[in-house]
Amino acid sequence: MCGIIGYVGESAAQSRLVAGLQKLEYRGYDSAGIALVDDALSVYKQVGLVGDLDLPADSPQTCGIGHTRWSTHGRPTDANAHPHTDCSGRVAVVHNGIVGNYDDLRAELPDHEFQSETDTEVVAHLIEVELEFTDDLVAAVSAAVERIEGSYALGVVAAGHDGIVVARRNSPLVVGHGSDGNFVASDVTPLLEHTREVSYLEDGDIAHVTREGVEVRHDGASVERAVHRIAWDPDAAEKGGYDHYMLKEIHEQPQALRQAIAGRIDAVEERVELDLSLSAAFLDSLDEIQLVACGTSYHACLYGKQLLESLADVRVTVEFGSEYAVGSGRDPERTLVVGVSQSGETADTLRALRTAKRTGIRTLGVTNTVGSTVARECDDALYIQAGPEIGVAATKTFASQVVTLALLAIDVADSRGELDPADGRELLSNLQALPGAVQTALDRDEEVREVADAYAGGDAFFFIGRQFATPVALEGALKLKEISYDHAEGFPAGELKHGPLALITEGTPVLAILTDGARPEETHNNVKEVQSRGAPVVAVTSETGREGDYEVGFDVPDLGVLEPLVANVYLQLFAYYVADGKARPIDRPRNLAKSVTVE
Numbered sequence: 001m002c003g004i005i006g007y008v009g010e011s012a013a014q015s016r017l018v019a020g021l022q023k024l025e026y027r028g029y030d031s032a033g034i035a036l037v038d039d040a041l042s043v044y045k046q047v048g049l050v051g052d053l054d055l056p057a058d059s060p061q062t063c064g065i066g067h068t069r070w071s072t073h074g075r076p077t078d079a080n081a082h083p084h085t086d087c088s089g090r091v092a093v094v095h096n097g098i099v100g101n102y103d104d105l106r107a108e109l110p111d112h113e114f115q116s117e118t119d120t121e122v123v124a125h126l127i128e129v130e131l132e133f134t135d136d137l138v139a140a141v142s143a144a145v146e147r148i149e150g151s152y153a154l155g156v157v158a159a160g161h162d163g164i165v166v167a168r169r170n171s172p173l174v175v176g177h178g179s180d181g182n183f184v185a186s187d188v189t190p191l192l193e194h195t196r197e198v199s200y201l202e203d204g205d206i207a208h209v210t211r212e213g214v215e216v217r218h219d220g221a222s223v224e225r226a227v228h229r230i231a232w233d234p235d236a237a238e239k240g241g242y243d244h245y246m247l248k249e250i251h252e253q254p255q256a257l258r259q260a261i262a263g264r265i266d267a268v269e270e271r272v273e274l275d276l277s278l279s280a281a282f283l284d285s286l287d288e289i290q291l292v293a294c295g296t297s298y299h300a301c302l303y304g305k306q307l308l309e310s311l312a313d314v315r316v317t318v319e320f321g322s323e324y325a326v327g328s329g330r331d332p333e334r335t336l337v338v339g340v341s342q343s344g345e346t347a348d349t350l351r352a353l354r355t356a357k358r359t360g361i362r363t364l365g366v367t368n369t370v371g372s373t374v375a376r377e378c379d380d381a382l383y384i385q386a387g388p389e390i391g392v393a394a395t396k397t398f399a400s401q402v403v404t405l406a407l408l409a410i411d412v413a414d415s416r417g418e419l420d421p422a423d424g425r426e427l428l429s430n431l432q433a434l435p436g437a438v439q440t441a442l443d444r445d446e447e448v449r450e451v452a453d454a455y456a457g458g459d460a461f462f463f464i465g466r467q468f469a470t471p472v473a474l475e476g477a478l479k480l481k482e483i484s485y486d487h488a489e490g491f492p493a494g495e496l497k498h499g500p501l502a503l504i505t506e507g508t509p510v511l512a513i514l515t516d517g518a519r520p521e522e523t524h525n526n527v528k529e530v531q532s533r534g535a536p537v538v539a540v541t542s543e544t545g546r547e548g549d550y551e552v553g554f555d556v557p558d559l560g561v562l563e564p565l566v567a568n569v570y571l572q573l574f575a576y577y578v579a580d581g582k583a584r585p586i587d588r589p590r591n592l593a594k595s596v597t598v599e
């Protein structure tokens with residue numbers, strides 16, 4: 001979950017590396033560093049944010065690599081920060097991934113002196129050994145990576161050697177084709193201000209990036225990687241006047257939702273057009289759809305499961321990517337595995353998709369990131385079209401994932417001949433009304449801040465809902481945990497009395513969702529249960545005339561099973577303002593990273 005950047009060209013590299021790393025800091029922020037190279041190598045690295053790096057005023061070097069770290073092996077220390085160098089101090093390496101056999105490799109280099117506790121440093125020493133036999137840095141890196149067991153996106157420079165050598169296996173790496181030089185990066189975000197022409201490297205690729213061009217090799221042979229034009233504009237990756245990316249992205253939801261349905265609803269035929277290669281015959285033959293994901297995406301799958309089962313009459317299971325196994329008794333021909341991942345790079349979800357593919361199961365990737373590994377490795381890709389999401393806590397992409405799964409549910413139901421026209425019509429019209437309804441919730445932003453300020457001191461927080469609101473209750477709790485560091489839990493409301501009710505006191509605010517699609521009547525009884533233990537209740541409800549039943553009530557317009565998605569906006573804002581009130585680093589919460597690229 002680290003961020004890598006590299007530049008070689010006509011201009012000074014230092015400022016470009018620093019600016020690029022700041023755009024990548026949502027991938028990890030334990031430490032940062034850069035290496036600048038010409039006939040000599042200069043390395044600057046330390047614990048903390050990129051902006052705190054102690055750098056010379058104006059380094060002339062026009063080639064360099066940089067790194068922002070999310071620690072996996074070795075605590076956040078200056079010595080463990082990347083870039084790592086070899087004994088000669090002439091080779092520098094930045095790495096995103098895990099060198100699983102680093103201990104064994106270190107043991108094979110007894111004469112080498114290691115400065116850090118990291119798995120990565122041994123790679124610099126392996127390259128040092130190879131450079132004793134060849135003066136070709138590409139060949140040296142190729143030989144070194146042969147010895148690595150694990151995952152890597154590597155950037156390598158060496159004094160006296162031209163350009164940057166990069167290599168990838170199970171970790172994302174993009175090349176940016178610029179006008180005054182070329183770039184490498186972990187994703188496109190830092191490249192947008194320089195170029196929109198990018199190439200995605202494949203697993204096993206090794207590329208030599210120079211100011212003149214990019215030479216890619218695969219299994220020793222020269223290969224061409226397609227150049228893609230990125231649609232996102234650079235401003236999309238800016239804060240746009242908000243204090244945090246997270247708040248900006250919460251407020252971008254109406255636009256993101258319009259983009260998710262844009263061009264996919266045929267309002268005349270009341271049908272959905274998703275441009276997938278899943279044939280009606282295949283969809284009709286399906287016994288089961290397995291949804292696999294992690295974190296917020298997993299919550300979106302819990303919502304999607306109910307939409308698919310209620311409309312398409314097909315068995316749907318939801319699995320954590322890290323726990324996934326195909327399961328016995330499945331007919332691979334009649335099973336579809338759908339991997340849902342905002343980043344498209346989450347290692348646990350990728351592992352699940354690869355497991356399914358190996359057993360001959362068809363796979364569909366639902367992702368926000370064009371060109372991501374999930375999109376390229378699945379048989380089909382369905383984009384949620386939410387635009388870049390920089391804040392580590394996923395917000396707009398949750399709603400866009402649910403809406404995209406709703407479109408998929410209508411498409412699958414239609415193909416299976418199971419779609420009840422009235423249900424289809426209602427959901428399609430609610431999908432088109434959803435952006436406006438979300439805007440009504442966003443317009444009550446200030447009121448939510450007051451409620452958050454009032455309850456921020458809670459000992460712990462509980463989120464409850466039923467049916468379509470259960471995933472939203474889980475999501476609300478996850479958001480609060482991630483950014484405020486408070487203890488928060490989400491439950492199906494009916495589960496409280498089977499144990500968690502013991503945790504309820506005057507000091508534990510309960511956020512309850514009582515909308516359509518959430519069996520509000522029954523949830524109301526659970527609200528009474530917690531109120532009778534003194535807990536203050538913040539309710540998001542579509543019921544009329546009950547506002548007085550709760551300490552605080554927010555209402556949502558009539559949108560059927562999509563109402564919990566509007567309720568989710570109140571929970572996102574609540575979490576944001578509780579964390580903001582506690583001055584938390586909201587866009588970069590401790591110990592987390594935006595895309596988790598190791599298992």
Ligand code: AGP
Binds near residue numbers: 340346349393
């Ligand atoms: C959510 O706020 C977190 N960032 C995290 O749980 C995230 O949803 C999870 O890591 C999955 O990421 P993905 O959607 O990019 O696969």
